Amino acid sequence: MKRALIIGGGFAGCAAAHQLSLIGGWNIDLVERAPFLGGGVKTHWRGGHPFTFGPRHFLTPSDALFDYLNAIVPMRKLDHEFITYVEKDRNFYSFPIHEDDLPRMPERDDIHREIAEAQEIRGWKDARNFEEYWRASVGDTLYHKMVDGYSCKMWQVDSNAELDDFGWSPKGVPIKSGSREGWDTAISAYPLAADGYDRYFQVATAEVNVKTGTEIERFDIPNKRVQIAGDWHSYDLIVSTISPDTLMNNAFGELPFVGRDFITIVLPVEFAFPDKTYFVYYAGAEPYTRIVEYKKFTQHKAPSTLLGIEIPSFSNRLYPLPIKKHIARAYQYFDAMPEGVVSMGRAGSYKYIDIDDLILQAMTFAKELDAGGLSHPVPVYGADQSAPSLLTKTMVDEGVVPDGRSD
Ligand SMILES: Cc1cc2nc3c(=O)[nH]c(=O)nc-3n(C[C@H](O)[C@H](O)[C@H](O)COP(=O)(O)OP(=O)(O)OC[C@H]3O[C@@H](n4cnc5c(N)ncnc54)[C@H](O)[C@@H]3O)c2cc1C
Incomplete structure (x- = not known):
């Protein structure tokens, strides 16, 4: 053999x-x-709470892939929203950027004008890097508020102009309308079993x-x-x-790779995040990129809740x-x-x-x-x-x- x-x-x-x-x-x-x-x-365990290293829900546009995995680890489909905290505004906004959030932003008039100008010029079509793409799509104000700091932190780069292979970012106008649920094209699911x-x-x-x-x-x-x-x-x-x-x-x-350090915290409340919020991104100078509330994925029942905090580092090789x-x-x-x-x-x-x-x-x-x-x-x-x-x-x-x- x-x-x-x-x-x-x-x-x-x-x-x-x-x-x-x-x-x-x-x-x-x-x-x-x-x-x-x-x-x-x-799946690991802390204080009776199951968790993985980061969120790890199953996201796919493919029914066939969902069926394959679901046949082995039956899953439930998730109905959740992604939000980002912006310290400067002391506010949480949806990500992908949602048009219903724009009126709540202090610089809303500039933002509307910049979006209109950007879409008239449609410079994103010729963008050579991640920064050019976003600035040309949504204008400078929204770029700096929602994308710039987060992405530099996520990839540990000084400037998003360094990111010149960005086929995975949305094309066209990356501002959503209608439902606030993440990316519409994808099935989002998580195993039903306690051990994920x-x-x-x-x-x-x-x-x-x-x-x-x-x-x-x-x-x-x-x-x-x-x-x-x-x-x-x-x-x-x-x-x-x-x-x-x-x-x-x-x-x-x-x-080169970027990695993550990972910290878990148990809190004395049944839930820390609002109903449809499974994790929160942090767009500013915070040392962490994301906080996940695991019960939302695992449906674990307990009077306490477990949060996982991801901090960019070079201690492991996770993100090419x-x-x-x-x-x-x-x-x-x-x-x-x-x-x-x-x-x-x-x-x-x-x-x-x-x-x-x-x-x-x-x-x-x-x-x-x-x-x-x-x-x-x-x-x-x-x-x-x-x-x-x-x-x-x-x-x-x-x-x-x-x-x-x-x-
Ligand atoms: C924080 C985080 C959150 C994520 N969240 C999601 C999500 O929500 N949804 C999603 O779909 N994807 C998510 N992903 C992506 C996805 O989970 C990963 O792409 C996937 O788990 C990577 O699997 P892998 O087998 O390629 O790599 P790994 O899991 O890294 O497997 C490689 C293995 O090789 C072993 N190894 C290394 N060197 C040696 C050696 N010399 N000898 C023997 N063994 C060795 C390592 O121990 C490791 O277990 C996330 C990724 C990260 C980092």
């Missing part, structure tokens, strides 16, 4: 393990440094030799070998979900920077990977992607492999998120995918 290695047991590694086992015919090892699977999506997505990690790796608490010490990717506990192991296929610079021994230099020169370097690594080496996941693709994208990458990779060849080390899928799942109804009926409902 051919041997496959999956490096990293975060969501991407588990999704790849699942899809590869569904193909069949592979003896799969999955090696994860931490003592558990799931990475930041694993944890059952997914077990189910996805049920047919795999999982080694948690085990670090890959050295990499010899040209020869598809890795060193674990002093011994070298060779593989026919390597699926890496760690940053390509680490995988390739920094051959082309380091890839949307800057072209760094992305070009990541592609140097991808282009140097030999046949039979695949790189996926957020760090692995050096791309700011979410859980639904990781699943889709795994599905695309497995489908291509099953069809006889991989088109690129980083699985490429369409903007419509259209790669079909290898998960068949039969697998669910046969009990390979247990019911994840937890009472």
Whole structure:
């Protein structure tokens, strides 16, 4: 039997393990440094409250992806709003920016005039970077109030003009009207089980030799070998979900990332945030970007509540920077990977992607492999998120995918 290695047991590694086992015919090892699977999506507990590292709700425009995950960890769809605190105004506003908030802003007359001018010129079409895009879309006042400080803090840059790869930001006029619920095109959902997505990690790796608490010490990717506990192991296929610079021994230099420090706080109130508010962004000089109230996602019942605070730092590697020169370097690594080496996941693709994208990458990779060849080390899928799942109804009926409902 051919041997496959999956490096990293975060969501991407588990999704790849699942899809590869569904193909069949592979003896799969999955090696994860931490003592558990799931990475930041694993559920932890404090004072009886379940929480993950950051919000981690499942956001997707794709019914097929929702159905895939929902078959393993049944989820409930969420109805929530995103708000941002602006200290200067001593006020909370919706994000994406909502037109009904504009009359509450002290500089409303300037803002309306700047939006009208910006839309007449439509300079956002030619924007070369994130700052130009936003200033040309909504004018300077709204940009500085809602976007500038938050984004510089989020990416730890001095100026948003440095962010020159911003395909993920909304195009056109990024001001909403009507419903205040986040991004209309997406399904937003969270598992019903108290332990969140944890059952997914077990189910996805049920047919795999999982080694948690085990670090890959050295990499010899040209020869598809890795060193674990002093011994070298060779593989026919390597699926890496760690940053390509680490995988390739920094051959082309380091890839920068921003990380997060994370603090939890238990409060003596049943709920801290208003009904539809699951988390709050902070747009100003606060050291944190976001505070999450976990009960809103988990539906945990308790007289107290748990908040999680995310503080940008460089103590871990969570956010690849949307800057072209760094992305070009990541592609140097991808282009140097030999046949039979695949790189996926957020760090692995050096791309700011979410859980639904990781699943889709795994599905695309497995489908291509099953069809006889991989088109690129980083699985490429369409903007419509259209790669079909290898998960068949039969697998669910046969009990390979247990019911994840937890009472
Ligand atoms: C704070 C935060 C909040 C987020 N919120 C959401 C959200 O609400 N919704 C959403 O869809 N997405 C969200 N995301 C994005 C999404 O959750 C991540 O993209 C995803 O979890 C990344 O999974 P991964 O497997 O690619 O990476 P990771 O989870 O980082 O997995 C890589 C694994 O490799 C292991 N590893 C590293 N080096 C080695 C080694 N040498 N040997 C063995 N193992 C190694 C690591 O321990 C790690 O577990 C969020 C991300 C962050 C950072």
